[in-house]
Amino acid sequence: xxxxxxxxxxxxxxxxxxxxxNKTWPPGSIMPGEVELAGEFGCARATVNRAMRELADEGFIxxxxxxxxxxxxxxxxxxxxxIPLIRDEIESSGATYRYALIRRDTPKTPDWxxxxxxxxxxxxxxxxxxxxxxxxxxxxxxxxxxxxxxxPKAAQQNFEMTGPNEWLVQEVPFTDVELTFSSMNADLQTAxxxxxxEGAALFTIERITWLEKRPITFAKLYYFSxxxxxxxx
Amino acid sequence: xxxxxxxxxxxxxxxxxxxxxNKTWPPGSIMPGEVELAGEFGCARATVNRAMRELADEGFIxxxxxxxxxxxxxxxxxxxxxIPLIRDEIESSGATYRYALIRRDTPKTPDWxxxxxxxxxxxxxxxxxxxxxxxxxxxxxxxxxxxxxxxPKAAQQNFEMTGPNEWLVQEVPFTDVELTFSSMNADLQTAxxxxxxEGAALFTIERITWLEKRPITFAKLYYFSxxxxxxxx
DNA sequence: CAGTGGTCTAGACCACGTG
DNA sequence: ACGTGGTCTAGACCACTGT
Numbered sequence: 001x002x003x004x005x006x007x008x009x010x011x012x013x014x015x016x017x018x019x020x021x022n023k024t025w026p027p028g029s030i031m032p033g034e035v036e037l038a039g040e041f042g043c044a045r046a047t048v049n050r051a052m053r054e055l056a057d058e059g060f061i062x063x064x065x066x067x068x069x070x071x072x073x074x075x076x077x078x079x080x081x082x083i084p085l086i087r088d089e090i091e092s093s094g095a096t097y098r099y100a101l102i103r104r105d106t107p108k109t110p111d112w113x114x115x116x117x118x119x120x121x122x123x124x125x126x127x128x129x130x131x132x133x134x135x136x137x138x139x140x141x142x143x144x145x146x147x148x149x150x151x152p153k154a155a156q157q158n159f160e161m162t163g164p165n166e167w168l169v170q171e172v173p174f175t176d177v178e179l180t181f182s183s184m185n186a187d188l189q190t191a192x193x194x195x196x197x198e199g200a201a202l203f204t205i206e207r208i209t210w211l212e213k214r215p216i217t218f219a220k221l222y223y224f225s226x227x228x229x230x231x232x233x
Numbered sequence: 234x235x236x237x238x239x240x241x242x243x244x245x246x247x248x249x250x251x252x253x254x255n256k257t258w259p260p261g262s263i264m265p266g267e268v269e270l271a272g273e274f275g276c277a278r279a280t281v282n283r284a285m286r287e288l289a290d291e292g293f294i295x296x297x298x299x300x301x302x303x304x305x306x307x308x309x310x311x312x313x314x315x316i317p318l319i320r321d322e323i324e325s326s327g328a329t330y331r332y333a334l335i336r337r338d339t340p341k342t343p344d345w346x347x348x349x350x351x352x353x354x355x356x357x358x359x360x361x362x363x364x365x366x367x368x369x370x371x372x373x374x375x376x377x378x379x380x381x382x383x384x385p386k387a388a389q390q391n392f393e394m395t396g397p398n399e400w401l402v403q404e405v406p407f408t409d410v411e412l413t414f415s416s417m418n419a420d421l422q423t424a425x426x427x428x429x430x431e432g433a434a435l436f437t438i439e440r441i442t443w444l445e446k447r448p449i450t451f452a453k454l455y456y457f458s459x460x461x462x463x464x465x466x
Numbered sequence: 467c468a469g470t471g472g473t474c475t476a477g478a479c480c481a482c483g484t485g
Numbered sequence: 486a487c488g489t490g491g492t493c494t495a496g497a498c499c500a501c502t503g504t
């Protein structure tokens with residue numbers, strides 16, 4: 001036989017992508033079923049299935065039982081970011097990580113927070129303000145709220161040596177995350193903390209985590225001016 | 234038998250996650266091998282394999298042949314963003330999408346661009362400036378550069394009716410993307426285009442795409458003040 | 467070298483959703 | 486109702502890598 005060794009699911013992915021690109025399978029059309037493809041490639045259906053499942057995960061095709069597999073009109077690409085711990089992010093850049101707690105209190109739960117996290121009326125929260133330094137330069141200002149109903153043992157922590165994010169990741173499991181990126185002009189207080197001038201453009205991330213349906217924590221992270229977040233796909 | 238129906242790879246994922254969370258399998262330790270787990274769960278090794286492969290994709294564990302599967306010390310979470318076409322993004326918010334070409338020229342390739350894309354010395358580029366509106370309000374200003382060596386047919390396009398991104402997605406395949414998010418204060422020109430005051434904080438995305446090793450295009454996207462980008466995981 | 471994950475097979479049954 | 490993808494099985498061989 002002239003056959004090369006064996007066909008892998010990756011070969012099938014590559015082949016399918018080629019056919020999508022050169023419009024052998026035009027956008028919006030239905031490609032052959034798994035059994036047919038398995039026949040064509042001389043492999044098991046499971047192999048084709050794995051290739052197609054991954055292409056679907058990556059956003060190139062839509063699969064539906066009975067309806068078949070359809071090439072997406074405009075391929076929805078997914079960006080996959082790694083969200084590093086800030087300590088790792090700073091240390092991997094070669095700088096020394098330093099952490100400082102600015103403030104710790106347990107105020108009456110603000111209404112905006114209750115609404116944002118869908119907290120019950122009697123929920124208590126812990127509020128923390130922290131700074132993370134890269135060497136001697138402020139890198140990130142963290143405004144953190146922790147739901148004490150979900151994480152009662154946080155009340156026992158003073159967070160003077162360890163940042164709340166680091167502590168939470170170690171101690172409290174979570175299942176869901178919502179991230180919001182945006183940009184804002186620094187107000188006077190934040191500008192002073194980050195050592196920038198008032199009005200400087202700051203990159204900000206809001207992060208909410210849940211354990212199943214229970215909200216754990218809300219954090220607003222303000223980065224120094226010039227911060228960039230990059231991802232390769 | 235008292236056995237429930239059958240065990241699925243998702244059940245195994247959930248079970249394994251539970252054991253990671255409650256530290257039955259502590260961070261940094263090695264979990265049992267696939268054969269052993271398959272025995273315990275009474276299923277085929279392939280089923281365990283699929284569960285573990287997905288957990289590895291999601292960043293909870295590290296797998297190495299011979300070494301076994303190790304629970305990550307600090308679980309690296311991956312954020313999966315969908316990068317929508319701007320037309321879809323605007324229209325799905327209920328607003329009307331409108332596009333305007335501001336400028337189109339083929340200048341001498343700037344050095345910073347040549348460096349950024351690793352272009353050859355004689356590479357020609359097409360430069361476009363465009364505005365994308367949501368209703369009557371500017372939504373995004375796009376500063377786009379296209380490598381004419383890789384995409385010669387772009388030179389035939391006037392881009393008066395269709396934005397370069399939309400055209401490129403339809404016409405030119407790509408394999409790799411790099412996205413960089415950052416924040417900047419609007420300069421006078423950009424502020425006028427977006428209808429904001431000078432110095433306003435703008436959310437910006439830089440996007441580079443390649444087809445294999447060939448750079449296709451570089452775009453810098455400036456969003457209106459107040460833009461937010463959210464992802465749920 | 468030996469153990470672990472990586473992949474493939476051939477067959478089977480199931481669940482969903484279209485026609 | 487029935488065709489398509491979704492999943493599982495039991496077994497096999499392979500590839501990488503720690504020892």
